[in-house]
Amino acid sequence: MKIKRKFIFSVIVFLAMVGWIFSGWPQIWQNPPVPPEIQKTKASPAFTARTETYARGSSLSSPYDFTINKAGGTVDGDIMFMFLAIYVSSPPTVDSVPSGWTLVATNTTTNSRWYLYYKIASGEGTSYTWSLTASARYYALNIAYSSGDFDVQSISDITAISNTLYGTGNANVRAASMNVPAVNSPLVYFGAIYNTTVRTFTKPILPTTDWVEDADQGHTIPDLSLTIGSMIWTGSGATGDMDITCSASITTYKHAFAVALKPVVAPTVSTQAATLKEATTATCNGTITVTGGVNSTNAGCEWDIDTGAPYANTASTAGDYGAAPFTQSLTSLPSGTTIYARAFATNSAGTGYGGEVSFLTKPAAPTSVAATDGSATDKVTITWTKSTGATDYHVWRDSTDLGAAGDVATFDDTGADAPIITPGTAAASDGTSADYVALSVSGQSANNGTTHTYKVVASNATGNSADSATDTGYRGVGSLTYQWQRSAADSDASYSNIDGATTASYNDTGAPSDGSGRYYKVVENATGATQQISASDRGYRLTTTISCSTDNSSTSFSAWTDTSIKTSSPNASTTMSCSGTSSGCALYVKNAGGGGNPGLWKSAAPTYLIASVDAVLSAGVDGYGIQATSTASGSGGTLSFNSKYNQTGNNVGGLTLTNTVLASSTVDVSGREAVVIHKAAVSGVAISGSYSDTITYECTAN
Structure with missing residues (x-):
């Protein structure tokens, strides 16, 4: 216009x-x-x-x-x-x-x-x-x-x-x-x-x-x-x-x-390129090249977002303006927008205008900046609301510019610090069990990545916006998984995975039973984090020593009739020792009997069995059994006797064809003695002859 x-x-x-x-x-x-x-x-x-x-x-x-x-x-x-x-x-x-x-x-x-x-x-x-x-x-x-x-x-x-x-x-x-x-x-x-x-x-x-x-x-x-x-x-x-x-x-x-x-005329004015362009402010530059005969009393610039007059906005400053450059601050400009402006000056004769120039204001800072908090293990995602007139965005992690992101509203920071695993301390038991080596790890953890502070800066051909508000974010981490490994020999080398050993605590029953040492370590993984392997630790199974010794290999009832209850002589004394057990040891007893039943057996024809049962023996009634008691000899734990054999008088406990606990200790013992008394009675119908029984004693760990 x-x-x-x-x-x-x-x-x-x-x-x-x-x-x-x-x-x-x-x-x-x-x-x-x-x-x-x-x-x-x-x-x-x-x-x-x-x-x-x-x-x-x-x-x-x-x-x-x-x-x-x-x-x-x-x-x-x-x-x-x-x-x-x-x-x-x-x-x-x-x-x-x-x-x-x-x-x-x-x-x-x-x-x-x-x-x-x-x-x-x-x-x-x-x-x-x-x-x-x-x-x-x-x-x-x-x-x-x-x-x-x-x-x-x-x-x-x-x-x-x-x-x-x-x-x-x-x-x-x-x-x-x-x-x-x-x-x-x-x-x-x-x-x-x-x-x-x-x-x-x-x-x-x-x-x-x-x-x-x-x-x-x-x-x-x-x-x-x-x-x-x-x-x-x-x-x-x-x-x-x-x-x-x-x-x-x-x-x-x-x-x-x-x-x-010669009359005073309006001044001759030219417009120069704007300077100090920011998001909402700029400096408009003009020059009065010819005063028109008298200095101007007002000078400034008018501007709009559309080209050509009339211009919707005017900014000016009163003063004494001769033929010289002048500047005018423009405020409340729309950010990221092309502004059309021209300089002017006014003297007593009128107003002179310079030509129109255009310039682009910087974009405003992006808003609604948000960074994810551990929702992804491989990146931090930053989002924002775009700024008017921006053509590119730069995301900053802490004090590092991550480079041009383009005209977008989201950015994935795959370079954010990865989560980490603290492997903790692995431990293998030293002979605490004869059955396994107990494995455990303590102090281990899976940790989110470093928390970073993010901001976003918008830019266009004029320059960069102010910094956005900041938000913090970090990469997340998955759950810890475990895989225990055992060395092939008693040295810290040549490891292989232990099948099924995928928990923080594990009992390795595959460790050598002879107590040979092995080295153990645990491999730890978590999604997003670098694998970590604990330091090794040596462990071994407990070696168990159990011994039983009987001072008599045989005992005899000699001849007896149905009118009495006989006790064999000598008594059978068994000494038991056990060490290296976790819960002591036990003394078992069983007899061979005959005819498929426990008791005293006459093997010559005609055969006859005096059955072994829990009973109170009576003369003239077939019966056979044992009594058991201890002595003061030995050390360590004490023996506890099976109540069926811990009898006195004519009460006896019957023997069985399979192992039955005679006595036991919950802790290791040394030289503890179990004395067994054999008693029997016969009826009048019993067939005369030679009777025998084979009794076996066995010591085992509990």
Whole structure:
């Protein structure tokens, strides 16, 4: 879109009139009627006159100098005009011009001469001295105009648009055939007449806000009357005549100067590339390349997310801006978005705009960053909510950038520290059991990977976002599994798996039964972690020693009848020792009997069996059994006897064809003695003959 730019310019008119003053001038415009351009004039409060000063006289003494004060209220930057009207036959010229003053226009007749000079106020004194080449009647006016609507750097910026001697017999003093070079030019109209009567002037017939009468001076000493008025002329080109009405009709010695000043225009501005671009801020850079005649009072940038004017957002800073670069901070920008901006500056004439530039803001930091806590054993997964305008993301683990992830919202960190296994301490038993080596491990554990802190940074062509909020995550670990291994020999080498040994505690029944040592270690695994193997430990099975000895190999009842109960002689004494057992040992007893039954057996025909049963023996009744008791000999544990054999009197326990516990100890014993007493009785029907029984004693570990 195009922006309409409105520039306000000022116009100054100097009207210089010299002539005879005639009373009774009507307030009229000279035909033709007022041109349309004049009707478009505009007053400007920035273009105002200072208080004029004057110097006048009817003659000058050699060296023909006169001094005039500076216009009241003049400040640096004002434009000052010196108007000088001289009346005498063969009028003199200006001989000496104060420093810095430049001639704008001059005109002369046989009896009059007019000068117009200008100067830009800069460190002025309070007065100026001018010199003529000879004595003359003179009237000098010094007036100044405030800066703001004109741009006068040299004489080329002042155009004398009229320099008119007007001899028509009426009350008008004319600036004829004006040609204003630029729209909105400040115009100054300066007129003077020669008459022995002081005359006054009335402004032209224009809208009351357009014309300002800045000076109206007259005196009979030099017989000169002068007027100055100003306006802002909004037209340009050939603009016709302008008449100022005098208070009397005069025919000759009327003169008008009209000058147009180069108007102040809006500044010329260029836009440079934006700098310091962040997610929501940037610095817009502009340069005022041409001030337009006056410094700008405001400068900044306007921006939008769409190209071209109008722009929805404006940022500016008031100040005094000359032809130089300037910057403007832009805030509240949308992140990750292309911004279209242009610089501007505003002076009293209007606003100048630079060309449009575009730039991309950085993305905002990603949000909702989350890292998994052990849900996977081979990675940590990081997720986030994407940022507007981002084209890439970098995930950081602790202080390490894991590289470009691309335009994604999730990332798998397979490089996160893996879980670890602490193998603990393996132990193998040293002879605690004759049946196995007890294996165990303690202090082992499966541990999650190191907990890391994660953040995510978004990026685009402009740069990186701020860091996101952080979250912690880690790789998980599976459950521990075990596999025990045993060495092939009694050395820490040549291991092989033990079948079925897959628990933390295990009894190795496959260890050598002779007590030979073996080395053991456990292999530990957990998903996600590196396999660990414990240190080895040596172990062995208990070696058991059991011995039984009987002091008599036979005992005899001798002959007996059915009238008595017989006890064999001698008693059978068995000494038992056991060591290296875990729970002591036992003494077993059994008999051979005969005919498939326990007892005393007559093997010769006719055969006969005196049965062995638990009983109280009676004479004349078949019966056979044993009693058992201990002695005080030996050491270690004590023997406990089977209650069926721990009898006295004629009570006996019957023997059996299979091993039956006679006595036992729960701990190792040494030299403990079991004494066995054999008793029998016969009936009257028993067949005479020789009877025998074979009794076997056996010691075993419990």
